[in-house]
Amino acid sequence: MIKLNRTSKPKVLQDNEYTWLCHLKTAIDAYGSYSAIPKDEKSKLTKFYRHDGIKEELFNTSHEKCAFCECKPAEGGNIEVEHFKPKSIHPDFTFEWENLLPCCRKCNGSKLDHDTAIDPIVNPYEMDPKEIFEYSDIRILAKSGANKSIGDKSIEVCGLNSVRLMKPRSEILVNLYFFQDTLQEAIADYYDADTDAKKRNRLRSINEAIEKIEQLTDPREKYSGFCSNFLENCEIYNKAKTLIQDAMAS
Numbered sequence: 001m002i003k004l005n006r007t008s009k010p011k012v013l014q015d016n017e018y019t020w021l022c023h024l025k026t027a028i029d030a031y032g033s034y035s036a037i038p039k040d041e042k043s044k045l046t047k048f049y050r051h052d053g054i055k056e057e058l059f060n061t062s063h064e065k066c067a068f069c070e071c072k073p074a075e076g077g078n079i080e081v082e083h084f085k086p087k088s089i090h091p092d093f094t095f096e097w098e099n100l101l102p103c104c105r106k107c108n109g110s111k112l113d114h115d116t117a118i119d120p121i122v123n124p125y126e127m128d129p130k131e132i133f134e135y136s137d138i139r140i141l142a143k144s145g146a147n148k149s150i151g152d153k154s155i156e157v158c159g160l161n162s163v164r165l166m167k168p169r170s171e172i173l174v175n176l177y178f179f180q181d182t183l184q185e186a187i188a189d190y191y192d193a194d195t196d197a198k199k200r201n202r203l204r205s206i207n208e209a210i211e212k213i214e215q216l217t218d219p220r221e222k223y224s225g226f227c228s229n230f231l232e233n234c235e236i237y238n239k240a241k242t243l244i245q246d247a248m249a250s
């Protein structure tokens with residue numbers, strides 16, 4: 001999970017949310033409750049929240065990834081428009097821009113009607129997941145502190161340690177470990193170099209390796225939060241970064 005930034009409300013929502021909600025509320029009054037509205041009628045009344053103009057704007061804000069698990073549609077099934085506060089319990093929020101999140105089918109299916117108003121989970125548009133989560137090997141964990149319970153709840157509700165997410169993390173981890181070993185050798189070669197020209201060449205190789213691996217932390221890449229966390233805590237990567245910075249400064 002990474003921090004996401006919400007853009008301003010799409011025009012189609014600005015123009016229609018009041019009318020859409022009025023129609024839905026009229027049906028709720030007529031049938032007595034949201035759950036009592038016949039399925040077909042309910043679907044006709046609520047479908048507007050996934051209007052193309054809303055969906056596209058929303059998906060752009062998450063770099064076309066699931067807001068919770070950071071998978072791309074190829075892994076988690078289609079990305080859907082999800083209600084942070086479930087519309088079945090909070091129908092007033094059915095067309096509320098701040099309540100809509102892009103979410104993969106797996107996370108959506110896992111979250112179901114979990115009531116975030118009563119038992120909150122992390123909303124990556126409002127909280128920075130970096131402050132809440134860390135990783136141990138291929139598992140995501142909630143950091144100790146004030147937000148530990150909300151972090152733990154998010155992992156449980158969205159299934160963030162399920163096999164479907166640990167498998168790709170393990171594949172990425174193999175690459176990250178390989179990068180770490182390569183970098184360690186490159187740093188040793190740099191210190192062994194006996195001429196300035198050789199040192200410059202080896203620094204260039206180190207820099208290229210860093211630039212290549214940092215691509216994995218681009219927010220557009222799947223599971224970029226996992227990769228960022230690994231690199232931030234990777235001693236050899238940080239050593240290599242310092243080496244490059246010192247060389248550029250001298």
Ligand SMILES: [Zn+2]
Pocket residue numbers: 066067068069070071076103104105106107108
């Ligand atoms: Zn997901």
